[in-house]
Amino acid sequence: MPFDKILIANRGEIACRVIRTCRALGIRTVAVYSEADADAQHVRQADEAYPIGGPQPADSYLRGDVILEVARTAGAQAIHPGYGFLSENADFAEAVEAAGIAFIGPKAASMRKMGSKAGAKDLMAAAGVPVVPGYTGEDQDPARLQAEADRVGYPLMIKAAHGGGGKGMRIVRQAAEFAAALESCQREARNAFGRDRVLLERYIEQPRHIEIQVFGDAHGNVIHLGERECSAQRRYQKVLEESPSPFVSPELRERMGEAAVLAARAIDYVNAGTVEFIVAPDGGFWFMEINTRLQVEHPVTECVTGLDLVAWQLQVAAGQPLPLAQDQVRHDGHAIEVRLYAEDPDAGFLPGSGRLQRLRLPGKVRIDSGVVEGDEVTIFYDPMIAKLIVHDADRPRALARLRGALAQCAVVGPKSNIGFLERLVRHPAVVEATIDTGYLDRHLDEFTGASAEAGGDPAAETTRRVGAVVVHLLAAARAARHCNAASGDPQSPWTAGDGWRLDGPAIRHLAFEHDGGRLEVAVSGGAGRWRIALDGATHEVEGARLDDGVLSARIDGHGVRLQVLDAGARVLVHDGVARLLLQPRPLYQPPAGAAGxxxxxxxxxxxxxxxxxxxxxxxxxxxxxxxxxxxxxxxxxxxxxxxxxxxxxxxxxxxxxxxxxxxxxxxxxxxxx
Known part of the structure; x- marks a missing residue:
């Protein structure tokens, strides 16, 4: 056992994920939490937990001195930083080591070598790692930069030498545009990072983002664990990751792996890290950066290798050698990860917050999550609900398993990106593995809004609507039966809910909210047989039955099967391709402007x-x-x-x-x- 007790300087799903491995290894865990996280899952799952400040990250999870004091108080022998927050803070890593506590990550010196994009690029070039042609010099005279841009050639990217998150970046397609783009880029970099130094790089059209998982130990061993493709991105943020890459050939995999190991050796890398490459359509690849921490998408590597990367991190941090040599690493099948967020894709991916009134996640796939039903998605941190990770024999099977897993998800409370993810994993660019890093931003209308509804079939949408109304009717009838059974005369004909009338069938009018609009329905019949009028047409329903979360019925003469994810205060159904939500509303609608x-x-x-x-x-x-x-x-x-x-x-x-x-x-x- 590498340690007896460790502190986890993070929150949410990564803290819970680290706790899971520690529990399996018999290592006690110490959690830290902000005021907003007092009831969070990582606090409940850890063996001990200590408050560290206010809800803002600057008042809690970024307070390295307070976290170190907690580690001393609790007797933790090591600190795992997770990712984000202090995970790539060289000063914090150095302070941890100075306090006689092991930092479960790379050395501060390695982090600092990657702190400047320009310096990192020069270091990699000197080590023989392929880098994108460009200019990283300190001479920032506009005339010199223009001359270097002309030498590198167009299209060209201007990038802030310090910073990230897509800020301080401009694409220039011809020499005449360079001066204005440079001025704009420098101004944004100065405002965002306080420094306006830039570097120039040849811009690769329609590139792929492929990264290599590397591991080093204190004994001089460095290996790689294969690649992950992360080309499905929106505004430089990854939305789907997979391993192995469907684009990478065995020969390219070997060359990229060797380059990644070279990069890690160039900065004396120890522990888990990721070397990220930009890859051209012809297979040319160039170094982008090294992420000196565990990555959010590490589970796909774990699935295909059968390894626990957090367990490896703990062993290496304790001074032990890597468990395997390069030729002992094995890969099996295909793994894909998507991130389920509380956000509204149709409103520009506006983050959501609020209580998870209902949270249904699928079984038989890996779920990494830091929340459960009833928890709060707060405004202070990343709005991730869960990561869904699937693994199967090959890519088509993994995609099919992922579609099935997403169809079983239900989130009630804050809005979520489930519909966006379902459209994503069915889109031809993903299915045919032709997606590049800019595809989503160029074609976002194909994934969001009413025009992008999964399936794109009006008949299927009508069937979903009718089916959802039937679920509402069956659920209401079931509730009425339960109520009648508890009454003084359950056999009374006046308690029957079959819609029978002496002078003909009753017609009921119902109203629902659907997709931001109002849906009004006229219904007659009962006991599994209805005539339902909506959208200007009447539909015949026969043999409707709701059992074990599944609706089976004949609608307009053909059999239909819908998965029922919710049938309470709202109705949520899924036909295997798309989901549909109906929320019952009062039939009476006040005249427009009545409330005001x-x-x-x-x-x-x-x-x-x-x-x-x-x-x-x-x-x-x-x-x-x-x-x-x-x-x-x-x-x-x-x-x-x-x-x-x-x-x-x-x-x-x-x-x-x-x-x-x-x-x-x-x-x-x-x-x-």
Missing amino acids: AGADSVLAPMPGRVVVARVAAGDAVVEGQELMVIEAMKMELSLKAPRGGTVAEVRAVAGDFVEADAVLVALEKAEAA
Whole structure:
């Protein structure tokens, strides 16, 4: 056993994942938590847990000194940083080692060598690792940069030498565009990172993002564990990862693996790391960066190799040699990972928050999650709900297994990206493995919005709608039977729910909310046989039965089978291709403008912190004028006036935390303005 007790300086699914391995190895775990995470799963699963500050990361998970003090108090022999937060902070790694505690990751010196993109690129070139042609010099005179750009050739990318997240990056396609693009890039880099040094790189059209998992130990051994392809990206954020890459041949795999090991040796790398490459359509590949930590997508490597990378991390951090040599590493089958987030793809992937009223995740696949049903997705951290990881004999089977797993997912509470993921794993660019890193951004309309509904078949959509209404009717009838059975006279004909009438069948009118709109339905019949009128057509339903979460029925003469993910206060069904949600609503709808309250106030769209209030009581405003800015989940949201008028009251000031739907600005009533 490498250690008796370790502290995990992280939260959420990665903290729970590390705890799982430690428990299997008999290692006790210490969790740390912010005020927002007092009831979080990683706190409940660890053997011990200690508070470290306020909900903001800067007040808790980024406070290395406080975390170190907890480690000393708890008697932890090592600290696992997870990923994000302090995982690539060289100063923290150094402080941990100085305190006599093992850091479960690379040495601070290795991290620092990767701290500058320009310096890292020069170091890799000197070590013989392929790098994209470009310029990384310190001479930043615009004339020199223009000359170097002309030498490198176009298309060309200007990149901030310090920073990340897609900021300070510009693509230039001809020499005449260079000067303006350089000025814009430098200004953004200066504002974001405080430094405006740039480097130039040849821009690779339609590239793939392929990374190699490497491992080194303190005894001079460095190996790789194969590749992961992460080309399905949106705004430089990965959304689907798989191993092995369907693009990589055995010969290319060997060359990339050798280059990755060279890169790791160049910085004396110890523990788990990832060498990321950009790969051209013709198979040419070039170094991008080394991530000096465990990656979010490490489970796909674990699935195909059968190895526990966290267990390897612990052993290496304890000074033990790598468990395997390069020729002993084996790969089996195909693995794919997708990330289930609380976010709204149809609203620009706006992060969501709130209580998970219902969370249904599939069985028989690997789930890495830091939440369970009833937990809160907070505004302070990444809104990930879970990672779904599937493994099967080959890629087609793995994709089929993933589609089946997604069909079993249900999230009620915050909006989620389940529908987006379902469309993604059926899209030809993914199925045929032709996707490149820019594809999603170029074709986002194929994956979001009403026009991108999975299946794209109006007849199938109608069947889903009718089926969902039938589920609602069957669930209501079942509830009525339970109620009648508890009554004083359960055999009374007046308690029957079969719709029988002396003078002909009753017609009931129902209303539902569907996809942001209203769906009105007329229904007659009962006991599994109905006539349902919706969308201007009438549909015959026979033999409807709801058993074990499955609806079976004949709709318009053909058999239908739908998976029922929810049949309570809402109805959620899935036909194996797409899902459909109906939420019952009152039949009576007030006339438009009867309430009018929405036009008199500005509400918080989600929980967040007020950044600035731009108006005060008595101010005159015009429609569309910005009234307030709130920050939620690392995004700033601008709240604007719904109409012109006079501000009656401002109910929040900068720094306040507000709940979703809280009234932030009230306008005087229109008639009094």
